[in-house]
Amino acid sequence: MQIDLHLKALFEPDTIAVIGATPEPGTTGHAVTANLLASGYKGKIFPVNPKGEEVLGLKACKEVCDIPRFTDLAIICLPPTEALKALEILGDRPVRSAIVTSPGFGETGKEGYMLERRLARIAKASDMAVLGPNCYGMMNTELSMNASLFESFAREGNISFFAHSGAVCCTAVDWANSEFLGFSKFLSLGNKAVLSESRMLRYLASDPGTKVILGYCENLEDGQDFVRIAQDATAKKPFILLRAGETPDGAQAASAHAGALTGAAMAYDAAFRQSGILKAVDIEDMFNMARAFSFQPLPEGPSVAIVTNSGGPGIIAADMCEKGNLSISRPLPESIEKMRSFLPSYASFYNPVDMVGEAGTETYARTMEVVAEDDRFNAIIVILTPAANIHDQINGIADEIIKASRNTRKPVIACLMGRDSVAEARRKLLEAKIPCYEYPETAVRCLDAMYQCHRWQNRECPIDVCFRRDITKARSVVETYTRIGLNELVELDAQNLASAYELPIPxxxxxxxxxxxxxxxxxxxxxxxxxxxxxxxxxxxxxxxxxxxxxxxxxxxxxxxxxxxxxxxxxxxxxxxxxxxxxxGPENAQEAVIKFRRDPQFGPVITFSLAGLHADMLGDVSSRLAPLSLNDAQEMIREIKAYPILRGVDSGESADLGAIEDILLMISQMATDLPEIQEAEFNPVIAGPDGAVVANMRMTVG
Structure with missing residues (x-):
């Protein structure tokens, strides 16, 4: 509860001290003070500078110790060593939270890293929530508070955003303002010496002003803790995350930028899947999805009605739906009959509903009314291409889309193709909280993400399974190998360890x-x-x-x-x-491979594939973090592309999937129990119609 109070002081301060405020424009302290005043912040501001000069009409304190006791938030705009001295004094006041904008810490190398560790120790000793260092600060639009170095103040909205990179934050707020996208909270995390994504995520998940959570991530210090918190957060709200540093070159750059190591891409992908995080492929994709979540309700099912005045874009949208998690259902017979009464005979009455090129304002209005009332559809995508004969009706069509959205509980996504001719209509839609995109692929991608979120929030509770095992015997085997200096267990020794977990072995x-x-x-x-x-x-x-x-x-x-x-x-x-x-092994069997490797940030990452070319050449591998639930094990087997082979598409006999699931869960238990095992390979796992066995295994102990 105490942590929540300190974060509340950071997000909702009544009093703010700006340490290092000066009357000279161009300095960090001046910029922060100016932004606080310009945004309309109603609380008390205490500038601090050694000369006691007035700053933008505010009387300044000469010393840090002159600010009032129990000030909620201090924004420190000083060089690193001076910032640490100020932080120590603030801890004695005590001040509940602080923002350290100063660069020169962990991102600069060993000396800066040591300063950053000292900062973390000071914050811990004084129980202070510290944002940064090396950050731009934060904004809370509900309080009209721009406690940051951002020149632009965000529009008010229901999205909360955090990122390591100040430059990404600057770009994001500037772009979002031009796209009528509003924020509730907006944070630059910087080096995360004290406050990490996990603590921010926990707060934002319970924040009533936040409907959608966005994040830009380069590294995670405690991946396992982050996954646990994300699972709780995504049960309430969509969480969209863009992760940089997936390639080797990108990871090296991210390490140099943030001063921390990044984890393996497979571990991050597994973490995202198991915690319900929606992965953005780039910045544009992140904000495209955020717009849809911010503006519209979640679809309650996968069925989409596509309304279009052009066949090509409708077909593209239908293809994208089928490639993802959405479906294209045929309208109810009574809906088709209604559309026949006002659409030309050569229109397509099914799905996509192609009203053809001459469809104008009234046609769009009546068609959207029909599909909105059709119980077979859970969502509507409206596509408009600016045909020459309807140029003067485009704005009117936008008005009808707005009306249709307000008259239904189903999400409505618009796609106005083109630029200049639809610019005004697009602006109308965005101002009316209708997500509007240039291309059908983007519209479908965003709706698909919304349905994934609905499905995640309404999923069955995971089933945790704990198998019987002889943990004393298992630890004895590992400790013996560690003591004699051998780091690889093979053959009978590996089988001896596996038998402690009752793995089926020939x-x-x-x-x-x-x-x-x-x-x-x-x-x-x-x-x-x-x-x-x-x-x-x-x-x-x-x-x-x-x-x-x-x-x-x-x-x-x-x-x-x-x-x-x-x-x-x-x-x-x-x-x-x-x-x-x-x-x-069993007759008429298929061979699978199960592996795990211990990731420094997320712990054991378990992978599953069929043996041979499927994994080695085609990369057909599924992955999850340990410990696995029964649901995880079932999904791992079924999501590989070669799954039909396990079901007997070649042999005519299905492998015993339950036996494979049991082996996955036993291996997960082993990986969780024995942190000394760095990696293990169970290859092959031979699965027939009546069971499965692990024919060979090797493990690395360290």
């Missing part, structure tokens, strides 16, 4: 000679698999050191000789124990 026996191999096969039962046994050889299949379907002792002896001699030639430095004799 019976496996180590044979040091061909005679022992024959005895082992007799015990297991033919046919069997033979594979080399060596802690230094993990990629056995790639080296030809595995033989399957061995049916007889003679075949087994020959295979033993071939595999051991081939291993001796190809892996001269490897210590060879002999061969492993293993029971064959």
């Amino acid at each position: 019976e496996t026996i180590l044979a040091r000679t061909s005679n022992q191999a024959v005895k082992a096969a007799k015990r297991i039962g033919y046919p069997v698999v033979l594979k080399i046994a060596s802690p230094q050889i993990s990629r056995k299949g790639e080296l030809g050191l595995i033989m399957t379907g061995i049916e007889s002792p003679a075949e087994l002896r020959k295979a033993f000789l071939n595999i051991t001699s081939l291993a001796a030639r190809r892996c001269k430095d490897a210590y060879i124990h002999g061969c492993l004799v293993q029971a064959m």
